[in-house]
Amino acid sequence: MTIAGIPRVRFAPFALIAAAFVVSPGRAPAADAPVPFEGATSAWHEGFDRYDYLIDEASLEIRPFKRDASEQFGIKDPPAGKRRCVIVAPRHAALGNPWSWRGCYWDHQPQVEVELLKRGFHIAYISANAQLKPDKSWDAWYAFLTEKHGLSKTPNFIGMSRGGAFAYNWATANPSKVSCIYADNPAIEPESIRRLGDLAAADVPILHVCGSIDPLLGRYSTTIETIYRQFGGRISVMIKEGAGHHPHSLRDPTPIADFISRQAQPAAIAPPAYLGDRVAKSSFSSSANSFRYFPAEERYITCRGPWFGECFNRFDFGLPGVEGTIDMIVPQAAASGKPWVFRCGYAGPEAAVDLALLAKGFHIVTGPVGYNADGPSLQSWNAVYQLLIDHGFSKRPVLEGAGGAAGEAYAWAIANSDKVSCIYAENPLLHCNMTQAQPLDHLDVLAKAAVPLLHVCGSLDPLLERQTRVAERRYHELNGEITVLADEGKGHFPTAPADPARAVSLILKTQTISPGTQSIKEARSSAPLLGARSGHDR
Secondary structure, eight states, X not given: OOOOOXXXXXOOOXXXXXXXXXXXXXXXXXXXXXXXXXXXXXXXXXXXXXXXXXXXXXXXXXXXXXXXXXXXXXXXXXXXTEEEEEEEEOSSOOTTOOEEEEOSSXXXXXXXXXXXXXXXXXEEEEOOOSSOOSOHHHHHHHHIIIIISOOOSSOXXXXXXXXXXXXXXXXXXXXXXXXXXXXXXXXXXXHHHHTHHHHHHTTOOEEEEEETTOHHIIIIIHHHHHHHHHXXXXXXXXXXXXXXXXXXXXXXXXXXXXXXXXXXXXXXXOOOGGGOSOEEEEEEEOOOOEEEXXXXXXXXXXXXXXXXXXXXXXXXXXXXXXXXXXXEEEOSSOOTTOOEEEEESOOOTTOHXXXXXXXXXXXXXXXXXXXXXXXXXHHHHHHHHHHHHTTTOOSSOEEEEETTHXXXXXXXXXXXXXXXXXXXXXXXXXXXXXXXXXXXXXXXXHHHTTOOEEEEEETTOTHIIIIIHHHHHHHHHTTOOEEEEEETTOOSSSOSOSSOHHHHHHHHHTTOOOOTTSOHHHHHHHSOSSSOTTOBOO
16 A cells, blocks of 8 residues: 655634543643653754654664754654654643654644644654564554653644555554544555544544545545444544545634543543443444535535534443343433333434434433344343333333334333333334234224324335325324424435424433322323324325
8 A cells, every 4th residue: 555645734623522632731831741852952843842753663672862963853764673753742732741743754744733732732753664564563652752751642643645554454453542633635454444443442533534535545544434333432523525535634723622632631431320231332423414614724624523512421331131131322411200211223423313213312212132033022121121110210111112123122122112202213114023913903902002003104115105205194093193204305214304303302301200199191181292183294
């Protein structure tokens, strides 16, 4: 893989990310100030102290090196059998002694690193090119900086072009030793792609900055993004409209430096204790694009990923005696009464209604589906329900499913009709394996319990007439409340509504009932929640 070198750029301010960076340079060295570096110093951009070293590739011995002044801010190739190394020190080290590591193209577009120095980061480099890939010398350099000089055990990586491949090479081999990765029009090697799951499991956030016509975008960056998202990893992208492989970085490095700084002091996230000890953490966020103009950059940039919107913690866990995992997505702050969605089927980034409900304080819980049966187990779902209400969750969740999963959500609701606030279904197929009672044949149970039904369907979905319209007609005959929202011109996919606002509003109304001395049915009859029985959009 040979990728050409890279010319210079200019940039635009980033006023659109509200999150302030966590690390502050402060006015005095931190209590755990790093051990001073030895050897001669020279000045790097804006007068920061630069220290140069050589690593012997065979012995891994690291010694100070007096560089040639003609290098100016840059660096020349190392002698045979050696690696050139550089560390640049901030004037005042930030809390925890964070540092940023680059392994290729030293001093190319250094504006992010200069900004990080101002924020108290150290900046490190080890020479790499087509022949000098990450190896034991990288490990020795890491140990030298962390063990001898007290820098953070989790540096961030900066990788441009082929430097991205080197960053991913070392980071995927050492996922617990990385705070985050900023990769700019990056390449990646096959072995690193295979290890992206390990990086996601370590919850390493990634930011890609790319050109929309860069030849590496579809080949590498988009591949990384897709795979990392599938593993539940946090990856955000900025795609510069009309830009190619060059120029790298941004003229104003603030958004990139903010991203890196935010990861240097991550908040400790512990799963709820009631989930037990069989828990795996990942993340959940929208994959929607926003198209923003950056005046100083003089171009639009497509932004997407958790850095540009809300990101929620996701926990997969198991219960004794329950086959299959349970998936819980946690809101930033739970709403009063701890409302939740009990859904069938994995919630992906396209789940617009779930994302909106999370923002309203709902938990999203995906019931387990066993590996040795044709569908979910009623008993297993009952166990999940009991666990949650025992820990303060609402006793009447929203039941949800899309397509064939909707039938399973209906099945649980029919078996537990007094425990359901409403059913929300997207282009549903009302067949189930959870119980022998098929949903279309037992709507009377839901009607008697006054359970409101809400279907969102594409007007061209082949299931609309065969499933939803049949359910609508039967539920009306049973004096039940059902609302059908039809998206004109849309087929079966995407199942989520183009605009989730109305569906969310209707769901929220189902959470306002306080039966008191009335029955649930009487309360709902006195305050219709989903509009008139005959109400639907054609």
